Amino acid sequence: MACFLVPAAEAIVLTIARKVMLKEKDSDASKPVSAESVKIPFSRKLKWLTNLLWGGSALLAFEHVWHGEVTPWFPFLTAAADPGDAAEMLHEMATSGVAMAILVTIVWLAMLAVTGAAEKKEIEARLAAR
């Protein structure tokens, strides 16, 4: 009904957080490059998650338009017009929507674990090469 709104909300929050992070990083640009420059910046890793969330939400929003659950006119969500349907919609958002956001975040965390291990290997290899 409107489950895609939960991952979309997460995407909005994380995109803003990333923008703030990048702004702060820009002000630190004068700092010397550390030995850990091999590591992928967290802002870039966060972009993977926002890309997953934005992309998934956009395609799911299209599916909802397809099924007539989202309309281009007020109240935009057909379920919002009826209190009974609205309650069902909120229940779906709380169950499926939250589960979607959690699953995508778990997959992203797994990606972080894999890239973290790869970074560690790369640092060790560079240190051994010295």
Add this chain to the structure above:
Amino acid sequence: MTLLTTVFAAIVCTIVWYKNMPDDKMKVGILCFMYWGASLMWLIDAIAEYLEVQAEYFNPDPLSMLNDLYLGLSVVALGLIIWLAILLVKDPKGALRAALFKGK
């Protein structure tokens, strides 16, 4: 069927992305994220439906299957359109810029 179509699109895009690594001038990574994100979200939908209808989930009637396939293909097309728009706006190869301002 929509989930299956999107998963196949995600797999194909990931193979193309990996083949072109470390260069991602065509920004195929965006497509990968988009299709994988949607696949994960539809997986939750599929699990919820499976819990509701049990084994019947795997025996959809032909008409709904066809509609789902139609939706899946439309989703893949929409993903490609979004990717194309991003590609043309960002113009990572600079080809569009070069063509537009040729001789100026």
